[in-house]
Amino acid sequence: xxxxxxxxxxxxxxxxxxxxxxxxxxxxxxxxxxxxxxxxxxxxxxxxxxxxxxxxxxxxxxxxxxxxxxxxxxxxxxxxxxxxxxxxxxxxxxxxxxxxxxxxxxxxxxxxxxxxxxxxxxxxxxxxxxxxxxxxxxxxxxxxxxxxxxxxxxxxxxxxxxxxxxxxxxxxxxxxxxxxxxxxxxxxxxxxxxxxxxxxxxxxxxxxxxxxxxxxxxxxxxxxxxxxxxxxxxxxxxxxxxxxxxxxxxxxxxxxxxxxxxx
Numbered sequence: 001x002x003x004x005x006x007x008x009x010x011x012x013x014x015x016x017x018x019x020x021x022x023x024x025x026x027x028x029x030x031x032x033x034x035x036x037x038x039x040x041x042x043x044x045x046x047x048x049x050x051x052x053x054x055x056x057x058x059x060x061x062x063x064x065x066x067x068x069x070x071x072x073x074x075x076x077x078x079x080x081x082x083x084x085x086x087x088x089x090x091x092x093x094x095x096x097x098x099x100x101x102x103x104x105x106x107x108x109x110x111x112x113x114x115x116x117x118x119x120x121x122x123x124x125x126x127x128x129x130x131x132x133x134x135x136x137x138x139x140x141x142x143x144x145x146x147x148x149x150x151x152x153x154x155x156x157x158x159x160x161x162x163x164x165x166x167x168x169x170x171x172x173x174x175x176x177x178x179x180x181x182x183x184x185x186x187x188x189x190x191x192x193x194x195x196x197x198x199x200x201x202x203x204x205x206x207x208x209x210x211x212x213x214x215x216x217x218x219x220x221x222x223x224x225x226x227x228x229x230x231x232x233x234x235x236x237x238x239x240x241x242x243x244x245x246x247x248x249x250x251x252x253x254x255x256x257x258x259x260x261x262x263x
Contacts, residue, residue: 122221
């Protein structure tokens with residue numbers, strides 16, 4: 001989630017530590033960063049993604065540039081319903097954080113609506129990447145893949161993700177070392193599925209270089225609200241009432257930004 005975790009929000013960095021962002025968030029959306037939440041990530045870092053990075057290629061013809069700009073617009077438009085649905089989830093989650101109890105049942109309806117929007121967005125993501133592949137020449141695809149691979153953050157390459165996340169996630173909440181350790185342990189318990197995703201961004205880039213490419217294998221959609229639910233569940237038992245109030249305030253601020261999303 002996107003795309004805006006990088007700034008001052010504690011939950012943004014925690015999301016990085018959780019390491020369950022799907023592979024498509026790394027390259028279909030934000031051009032290489034799995035923690036760029038909203039630079040926002042989409043500026044939300046999540047918005048233009050691989051097509052946005054392709055626009056920085058100096059070798060593009062006028063026709064190529066025009067076609068890719070259309071893909072970027074398509075991608076941004078598809079992301080708006082997801083962000084707006086996420087706003088609803090975040091609002092309910094903020095209430096639960098204040099009550100010191102994360103209730104998955106209370107989030108079910110909002111998460112379902114968000115997942116429906118994510119599924120539609122995922123269809124657009126796949127179409128966008130497939131079209132981008134056909135627009136670029138072999139040399140351009142290789143240049144783009146090389147550039148993105150060189151830009152990947154250390155935490156997206158595997159073992160360092162927890163250490164980096166644990167170093168950053170306390171910002172703004174004044175967490176003690178004991179709290180950091182407890183939250184990190186809770187997040188590790190949820191990390192299994194995310195660990196399997198770690199190699200997919202590299203696999204996507206390798207496949208993108210080839211003459212034949214199908215984004216279906218590499219683009220899957222999971223709502224950002226699911227990640228935030230797991231994050232909140234890991235944090236709430238550890239936080240003081242004052243820290244929970246701050247965390248809830250962060251969630252509401254993010255919800256307001258998501259609700260105001262436009263292409």
